[in-house]
Each structure stands twice: as C-alpha cells, then as structure tokens.
Amino acid sequence: MLHSRFGDTGEIPNCTGARARPPQRTATDRGLALAEFVLPGMIALNGITKSYNGRPALRGISTAVDRGEFIYLTGPSGAGKSTFLRLLYRAELPDSGVIMVNGADLMMMRRREVAEFRRRLGVVFQDFKLLRRRTVGENVTFVLSLLNLPDREQQRRAYLVLKQMGLQHRMHAYPDELSGGEQQRVAIARALVLQPDLILADEPSGNLDPERSHELLELLKTINYQGTTVVVATHDRTLIEAHPARTLFLEHGRVVRDAWVTAP
Amino acid sequence: MNRHAWQEIKRQLRESGAAGIVAVVLVAVASAWGGILWTVHSWVQTELLAGNRPATVVAIARGPAEAAALHDAIRANMPGVATATLAPRKVQEELASWFPELATVLLTLDERSFPPLVEVEVTAAQEETLVPWLQARPEVTLVESSRAWQSRLEHTVSRFLIAGFALALALLVGCGVVVLLVVRLLVLAHADEIAIMRLIGAHEGDIRRPYLFCGSLLGATGGVLGASILVGLEVALRGMLPTLEVSSWVLGGLPFGGALAGVAGAAFGLASLPSEP
Ligand SMILES: Nc1ncnc2c1ncn2[C@@H]1O[C@H](COP(=O)(O)OP(=O)(O)OP(=O)(O)O)[C@@H](O)[C@H]1O
Numbered sequence: 043m044l045h046s047r048f049g050d051t052g053e054i055p056n057c058t059g060a061r062a063r064p065p066q067r068t069a070t071d072r073g074l075a076l077a078e079f080v081l082p083g084m085i086a087l088n089g090i091t092k093s094y095n096g097r098p099a100l101r102g103i104s105t106a107v108d109r110g111e112f113i114y115l116t117g118p119s120g121a122g123k124s125t126f127l128r129l130l131y132r133a134e135l136p137d138s139g140v141i142m143v144n145g146a147d148l149m150m151m152r153r154r155e156v157a158e159f160r161r162r163l164g165v166v167f168q169d170f171k172l173l174r175r176r177t178v179g180e181n182v183t184f185v186l187s188l189l190n191l192p193d194r195e196q197q198r199r200a201y202l203v204l205k206q207m208g209l210q211h212r213m214h215a216y217p218d219e220l221s222g223g224e225q226q227r228v229a230i231a232r233a234l235v236l237q238p239d240l241i242l243a244d245e246p247s248g249n250l251d252p253e254r255s256h257e258l259l260e261l262l263k264t265i266n267y268q269g270t271t272v273v274v275a276t277h278d279r280t281l282i283e284a285h286p287a288r289t290l291f292l293e294h295g296r297v298v299r300d301a302w303v304t305a306p
Numbered sequence: 307m308n309r310h311a312w313q314e315i316k317r318q319l320r321e322s323g324a325a326g327i328v329a330v331v332l333v334a335v336a337s338a339w340g341g342i343l344w345t346v347h348s349w350v351q352t353e354l355l356a357g358n359r360p361a362t363v364v365a366i367a368r369g370p371a372e373a374a375a376l377h378d379a380i381r382a383n384m385p386g387v388a389t390a391t392l393a394p395r396k397v398q399e400e401l402a403s404w405f406p407e408l409a410t411v412l413l414t415l416d417e418r419s420f421p422p423l424v425e426v427e428v429t430a431a432q433e434e435t436l437v438p439w440l441q442a443r444p445e446v447t448l449v450e451s452s453r454a455w456q457s458r459l460e461h462t463v464s465r466f467l468i469a470g471f472a473l474a475l476a477l478l479v480g481c482g483v484v485v486l487l488v489v490r491l492l493v494l495a496h497a498d499e500i501a502i503m504r505l506i507g508a509h510e511g512d513i514r515r516p517y518l519f520c521g522s523l524l525g526a527t528g529g530v531l532g533a534s535i536l537v538g539l540e541v542a543l544r545g546m547l548p549t550l551e552v553s554s555w556v557l558g559g560l561p562f563g564g565a566l567a568g569v570a571g572a573a574f575g576l577a578s579l580p581s582e583p
Pocket residue numbers: 094095098099117118119120121122123124125126168277
C-alpha cells in the first residue's frame with residue numbers, strides 16, 4: 043500500500059513519547075536523524091515537541107509523508123492538529139526534533155528562504171486569514187503577484203479557480219461581505235491558485251455544508267491524483283469515511299494511530 | 307512594483323488621513339523655509355557681497371590743501387581710477403540730502419565743521435593696496451572703505467544663515483519623525499495583515515516597499531508644495547526685488563529632500579514591525 047508508511051495495522055513504531063535529546067544537537071546526530079527518512083519524501087518529522095507556556099501541545103511526533111500522498115490528520119479538539127500544520131508551514135518552530143518539508147530543513151532555513159518555501163505551499167488556514175482590505179479577486183491574485191506573473195495571467199488564473207469554488211461573481215466583494223463558507227472557499231481558492239507542491243488544509247470544510255464539503259474533498263482528491271501532496275486536518279469522521287485515505291490520529295499531542303481508514 | 311503594490315500605496319495614503327496631511331504640511335513648511343534661506347543666501351552673495359563689486363574708498367583729509375595734494379598723489383599713483391574731491395561745503399550739502407530730516411540742522415552749521423573728502427572708485431583688487439597706502443599718508447586722518455561694511459554684513463548674514471539652516475534641518479528631522487509616526491500607525495493597524503502576507507509567501511521587501519514608498523510620497527508632496535510656495539513668493543516679490551531668483555536646483559531639490567526625509571522616517575517606522583520566528 044503506497045499510502046501508508048507503517049502498514050494498515052494501526053501500529054506505529056517509535057511515535058509516542060518524547061525521546062530525551064541533548065540540548066545541543068551535533069552535526070552527526072542531525073545527519074543520522076535526517077537519514078532515517080527517505081529523502082524524496084514530502085514531509086519528515088522526527089521527535090517533534092512543542093509546548094506553549096510549559097503546556098505541551100505536541101509530544102514527540104515522528105512520521106513521514108511521501109510525495110503525492112493524501113493524508114488526514116484527525117483527533118479531538120485541542121489534540122494538536124493545527125499546531126502540527128503550523129510547524130509544517132514554519133509559522134512556528136518546534137522546541138526539539140527535526141522537521142523536513144519539501145526538501146527543506148525548516149530549523150536550518152534562513153529568513154530569506156522562508157518566503158520562497160511558503161510560495162511552494164498552499165495553506166488553507168482554520169481561521170481563513172484573508173486580507174480584509176483587499177477584494178476576493180485581489181486576495182487570490184496577491185499570491186500570484188508575488189511570482190511576478192503578468193496582470194492578465196493573474197486575473198485569468200484567479201477567475202478560473204474562483205469559478206471552481208463557485209465564487210466568480212464575488213470577485214469584487216470584500217471578505218467581510220461574505221458568509222463564513224464563502225470566505226472559506228476564497229481561502230481554498232488562494233491555496234490552490236499557485237498549483238503548489240503541497241497543500242495543507244486546516245478544517246477546510248469547517249464552514250461548508252455537507253454537499254460542498256464532499257465537493258471540496260473530491261476536488262482535493264483530483265488535485266492529489268495530479269501529483270500534489272495533500273494534508274487535511276479535520277475532525278469530521280464522516281468525511282474521512284466517505285473519501286478514505288491514510289489517517290493520522292492525534293490525541294494529546296501524540297500520534298496514537300496511523301492507518302488507512304475505510305468506509306464502515 | 308506591481309499593481310498590488312500600487313494599490314496598497316493608494317490605500318495607505320488614504321488611510322494615513324489627517325496624520326498624513328500634517329506630515330505633508332510640515333514638509334512643505336520646512337522645505338519652503340529651507341528654499342527661502344537658500345535663495346536669500348545666494349541673492350546676498352551675488353548682489354551684496356560679490357567679491358568683484360567695485361569698492362568706494364573715502365579718505366578724510368586734514369584740510370582743503372591736503373585734499374588737493376592727496377588727489378594729485380592718487381592720480382599719479384593709480385592713473386585711470388575715478389577720483390573726486392568733495393569740498394566741505396559739498397560734503398555738508400551731500401549729508402543734508404542724505405538725511406533730509408536733519409537737513410536744517412546740518413545746513414545751519416559752519417561749513418568748516420565738515421572735512422574735505424577724497425572719494426576713489428576702485429576695483430576689489432585695487433582697494434587692497436589703496437587702503438594701507440592712504441592710511442600711511444600724512445594728509446589723511448581717516449580712511450573708510452565700502453568693503454569694510456561688506457565684510458561686517460557678510461559676518462552678520464552668515465550667522466543668521468547658520469541659525470536658519472539649523473532650524474530648517476530641525477524641521478526636516480521633525481518631518482521625518484511625523485512620517486515615522488504615520489507609518490508606525492499604519493503598521494500597527496495592519497499587523498494582522500502583514501502576518502498573513504508573510505504566511506502566504508511575501509518577502510520582507512514585498513511588505514515594506516509600499517510603506518517606504520508611501521513615506522517618500524508624503525515627503526515629496528510636501529517638497530513640491532514647498533517649491534510652489536517658493537515660486538509664489540518669487541512672483542510676489544518680483545516688483546520689489548527684480549534680481550531675486552529661485553534657482554531650479556532648489557526647486558528640484560526640495561521634493562527630493564522631502565522624499566528622502568519621508569523614506570528615512572518610514573524606514574524607522576518599519577522598525578516596529580515584528581519579525582519571523
Ligand atoms: N498560540 C498558542 N498559545 C498557547 N497555547 C496554544 C497556542 N496554540 C495552540 N495552543 C494549545 O495547544 C493545544 C493544541 O492546539 P491546536 O490548535 O493544535 O488543536 P487542534 O487539534 O487544532 O484543535 P481544533 O480541532 O479545536 O482546531 C491546545 O491545548 C491549545 O490550547
């Protein structure tokens with residue numbers, strides 16, 4: 043089975059419990075840690091811990107995601123799904139551990155490289171993070187303008203992706219004039235428009251009705267078949283069962299199960 | 307600079323509102339003041355203090371006979387210079403014509419209370435040798451040269467100008483500080499948006515450039531206004547001071563200086579931007 047690194051048994055070797063690490067990693071230590079993972083992989087985490095004000099949010103996460111994989115991240119509220127994703131797009135750095143995404147070592151990355159790195163990702167944020175002072179169209183073309191694409195091309199691509207989201211008629215509206223679901227679809231459009239290597243979606247269906255949720259999952263699956271790696275954080279069990287894929291179960295900051303979920 | 311950046315600059319200019327207007331006005335006042343000083347400075351230099359302006363040297367003689375002897379000696383020593391001897395009576399009349407309110411008093415005095423004068427028109431170079439030569443002559447009691455008051459004027463004017471330029475500089479720094487505050491307010495208001503822009507892959511440059519440009523536009527607008535004030539003053543004063551002229555360097559330099567102060571202010575204002583982890 044291509045999609046599950048650890049088989050379908052739900053057994054996870056060496057995933058739980060933060061491994062005690064020396065405060066200063068040596069070069070060999072780091073090299074060995076990285077060598078544990080197949081280099082062409084999309085995501086590789088080893089011994090990741092992260093706490094906020096002394097309260098651990100992630101406690102020793104080790105896992106790997108291949109290029110072209112589709113995985114779900116699920117678990118109860120507060121399990122650490124969003125924290126996990128934030129580490130992947132380097133909004134935050136882990137307290138310890140090694141984290142490789144799309145061929146880059148996030149801990150070693152220089153500031154200047156962060157922007158370039160993020161331009162290869164499409165992130166759907168749980169709270170959308172739309173630019174309030176810009177229209178729907180501008181929100182989508184903004185990321186394209188960072189690549190210095192010609193105006194006409196920006197407009198064309200934005201129109202196509204917004205049409206896909208059923209929002210082509212709201213191009214000139216401001217985010218505050220949209221419903222929650224519409225804002226969410228703009229956020230999705232913005233993540234897709236760059237045709238990224240990796241899509242990280244945090245509860246992308248949180249504000250959508252069931253029908254639109256399923257459409258979105260179909261879309262993400264289609265994009266995934268075309269080669270894009272997709273990570274979806276969701277607590278919607280029915281959605282996972284309707285569109286089965288490898289699923290990481292998080293609880294209290296630990297991966298408690300890594301399995302292919304199938305329809306009941 | 308792409309379309310998004312231009313639109314962002316437009317939005318920022320709109321949002322800077324009253325504070326932005328204050329910045330523009332302050333830059334206009336500072337640059338107009340600096341321009342006025344510079345223009346006055348150049349005018350004083352070329353019109354009043356020019357080194358090659360002909361000088362008038364006046365020697366007061368002990369008596370009419372000495373005046374005549376002095377006149378001849380100057381003629382012999384410096385052929386070709388314009389020399390005139392003013393008899394006491396003439397000196398009396400001349401003084402009376404200069405100070406009409408004292409004329410009655412002056413004209414009732416005995417003409418012998420006035421000394422005879424020898425007046426010499428020379429070039430700046432000739433003046434330098436003439437004055438010590440005259441001072442050494444036995445016929446002469448006192449020598450006055452127009453270059454003496456020129457240098458006194460120069461001294462006074464330069465002091466005023468130094469104080470004036472210091473004030474202009476202080477105003478310009480003030481402008482920078484106002485732009486700094488404007489940009490800082492904008493950055494604070496946009497903190498969330500800036501964080502989002504970073505998360506979706508904007509470089510620091512993509513984020514900062516519009517603010518820097520906004521600051522420089524505020525400064526440049528103030529500079530253009532200052533230059534217009536200067537041109538207005540020039541036109542208004544043309545009747546009184548026909549030789550007063552604002553140089554095109556000054557007119558071009560003011561918007562540039564304003565823009566520079568604006569960019570500097572904006573750069574300091576952006577220092578409050580929180581950075582990536
Ligand atoms: N910025 C923060 N400061 C302090 N604590 C935080 C912060 N972000 C997350 N946490 C804590 O970390 C834990 C994991 O949070 P996280 O947002 O990752 O959960 P989640 O699985 O995404 O939950 P949900 O399903 O509700 O979105 C929670 O206990 C949360 O309170």
